[in-house]
Amino acid sequence: MKEKRFAGRVAIVTGGTTGIGEATVRQLVDEGAQVVIAARREELGIALEKELGSDRAIFQKCDVAVQADVETLVAATIKAFGGIDILINNAGVGCFGYTPDLDPAVWHQTIAVNLHSVFYACKAAIPHMKRRGGGAIVNVASVSGLYADYGFTAYNASKGAVINYTKSLAIDHAQDNIRANVVCPGLVDTPLSDIINQLKLHDLWVETIPMKRAGRPQEIARIIAFVASDEASFMTGSSIVADGGLSAATGQPNLPKLMEKMNASG
């Protein structure tokens, strides 16, 4: 029987109780990893630990915006599973607001959860990865870190910074055999993007995507797992986009479609 891709590997997944994070936890466990699920909501984390079995996955309560919590998370991982091979920085929050109206507290919190958390986790985990002879870091940013969305200033800034920080990690730690890459999803159906459903905007949103649908959390989890695996052994500092073709377009109007409409209306 073929050995599982992550047999003997230990991973941390932040924001691992819902959406893309939960799908990633399941994918890694399925492929043989021991995973620490880092999140704030105890009832969800404990239920997932119970379901997957505490020999494969344990829950560690952690607010990723708090450095002491992240240090405790890394210490708990070492205590439970003896080391760290894979760090998936996935926890994130959205935020809407034009610059003049944006409460600085909201700006700071968005940057803290989406960006500072990545620094805290890498700072704590890298020395342990070095001790193991290497490792893989996968940061979850967004297409909104590569390009801007109207009114998403703090989110755009935080995700853009994560992308360049990942490149910085990649070059600084290439000689330590630590790879760092970033995955940039477009719209994925998760609790984070549910606001689009609540506003009844899902159909309109999906219309802008060449594939005419949102992604599924498992589709992103499979990419994260690939990047974290030895199959991606020569890949570091890369940004992998999974957005149904959204960012392949310039954003200019669909001229043939517009002309069709004009001809139809005479």
Ligand SMILES: NC(=O)c1ccc[n+]([C@@H]2O[C@H](COP(=O)([O-])OP(=O)(O)OC[C@H]3O[C@@H](n4cnc5c(N)ncnc54)[C@H](O)[C@@H]3O)[C@@H](O)[C@H]2O)c1
């Ligand atoms: N869903 C999308 O359309 C989409 C698109 C692009 C990027 N992303 C990114 O994917 C990642 C995962 O999001 P998702 O879509 O699965 O949504 P989600 O809301 O299901 O997942 C985000 C997780 O992060 C956790 N989290 C938030 N703040 C935290 C904190 N301070 N400490 C610990 N955990 C915290 C949340 O509780 C949640 O479990 C995020 O970084 C998000 O920005 C999502």
